[in-house]
Amino acid sequence: MTDDPREQPVDSGQDLPGIQDVPPGPVALSHQQLAVRSALGQWDSVNGDRRQPVTAIYDGALVAWHRMEHNPERRAQTALSFRELVTWLIRPPKGTAAEQLKGLRREWDTVLTGSSCWSDQHTTWCGMIDDALAAFLGMVANVMEWADEQLEEWWRAITRWIFRHSSLRTRLSPDEARNEAEELRRTLGCFSATLHHGQPRAYTMEAAMEALDRWLLRHLGP
Numbered sequence: 001m002t003d004d005p006r007e008q009p010v011d012s013g014q015d016l017p018g019i020q021d022v023p024p025g026p027v028a029l030s031h032q033q034l035a036v037r038s039a040l041g042q043w044d045s046v047n048g049d050r051r052q053p054v055t056a057i058y059d060g061a062l063v064a065w066h067r068m069e070h071n072p073e074r075r076a077q078t079a080l081s082f083r084e085l086v087t088w089l090i091r092p093p094k095g096t097a098a099e100q101l102k103g104l105r106r107e108w109d110t111v112l113t114g115s116s117c118w119s120d121q122h123t124t125w126c127g128m129i130d131d132a133l134a135a136f137l138g139m140v141a142n143v144m145e146w147a148d149e150q151l152e153e154w155w156r157a158i159t160r161w162i163f164r165h166s167s168l169r170t171r172l173s174p175d176e177a178r179n180e181a182e183e184l185r186r187t188l189g190c191f192s193a194t195l196h197h198g199q200p201r202a203y204t205m206e207a208a209m210e211a212l213d214r215w216l217l218r219h220l221g222p
Contacts, residue, residue: 033062036213039220047165049088057085065209075205079194082212086188090161108140155181166219180215187211 029037037058044053061081064074071077112118117127125137158181163169172180190208 032213036216039216043220052088054085054088057081076195079191083188083191090158158184167221184215
């Protein structure tokens with residue numbers, strides 16, 4: 001059920017005939033973007049939060065992307081808007097900082113497999129380690145356990161949303177729903193990488209935007 005954004009064409013965003021008659025779109029929208037905006041509007045009218053309509057967030061993201069070409073913060077502002085859109089749509093559990101701990105997780109796993117100071121048998125650190133370092137390593141272990149729990153809860157939150165609200169909810173198996181959740185999480189990872197590092201690592205910002213549009217249309221469309 002998943003589509004890799006790296007293998008998909010990027011929506012060109014060409015102007016549509018009569019697009020100026022479509023209110024209140026902030027920029028010239030492609031057919032796909034119009035469809036996404038309509039689907040988000042339907043969500044706002046039925047399930048949305050009046051404090052922050054997701055349609056307004058989508059508009060803001062497109063304004064940042066298309067009308068601020070000379071703004072050095074353009075990419076980060078767009079990524080932040082799209083990430084907020086998903087947050088308001090899905091309502092993930094609070095404290096989901098697991099995405100920010102991916103690098104720490106990789107380093108932690110490297111240490112566990114490569115350091116002679118770690119004992120699998122005794123599941124503890126040994127050797128030339130002082131009390132301060134031992135305490136820190138213990139804290140890192142606790143953080144890693146927390147991060148795994150939070151990331152799993154993110155997946156569960158998206159999966160629950162799919163089975164409650166998605167137009168595909170009656171056609172997806174649990175495994176397919178989890179694959180859909182993983183695709184969204186992967187796309188959000190691209191936005192997070194753009195926000196914090198200025199450039200996504202897996203694929204382009206344009207491809208991530210395209211992937212999010214397609215995901216939203218699959219789950220909010222008719």
